[in-house]
Amino acid sequence: MHFGEQIKQLREKRGLLQRQLAAxxxxxxxxxxxxxxxxxRAKREHVVQLAELLDFDVNQLLSLWLSDQILDIVSSxxxxxxxxxNAATTLKKNKGK
Structure with missing residues (x-):
């Protein structure tokens, strides 16, 4: 699922309007x-705010947001x-340091 799809699903589940979250x-x-x-693309600070407003795990929402950004860069x-x-391997190595 993409970031925007997740936001829409969470917003609709809570019965909120786009204009409410936009405000x-x-x-x-x-x-x-x-x-x-x-x-x-939403700004990172908006992602954090949306997680709070929609009562959703911030790390999961940030992961979707970042995934969309990465796909924009590499998909073509x-x-x-x-x-x-290669990037995943490097991240795993650096996490251990």
């Missing part, structure tokens, strides 16, 4: 709509999967 984030409703559709590359595997 809480201090952005306009069309911008929020674009974030839900995946046409625009032929060696994307290999690059991601």
């Amino acid at each position: 809480s984030l201090e952005i306009d409703t069309p911008m929020f709509s674009k974030i839900e559709r995946g046409d625009r 590359e032929e060696v994307a999967l290999e690059a991601l595997q």
Whole structure:
């Protein structure tokens, strides 16, 4: 699931309108709509705020948000999967340090 899809699902489950969340984030409703559709990327601080507003795990939401950003960068590359595997290996090594 992509970040925008998750936000929409959580918002609808709680019976909230886009304009309500947009106001809480201090952005306009069309911008929020674009974030839900995946046409625009939310700022990191908005992701944290949304997790709180929607009572959802912040790390899970940040993971979806970051995944979308990574896909935007690498999806058109032929060696994307290999690059991601290399990055994962490096992250695992660095986490142990």
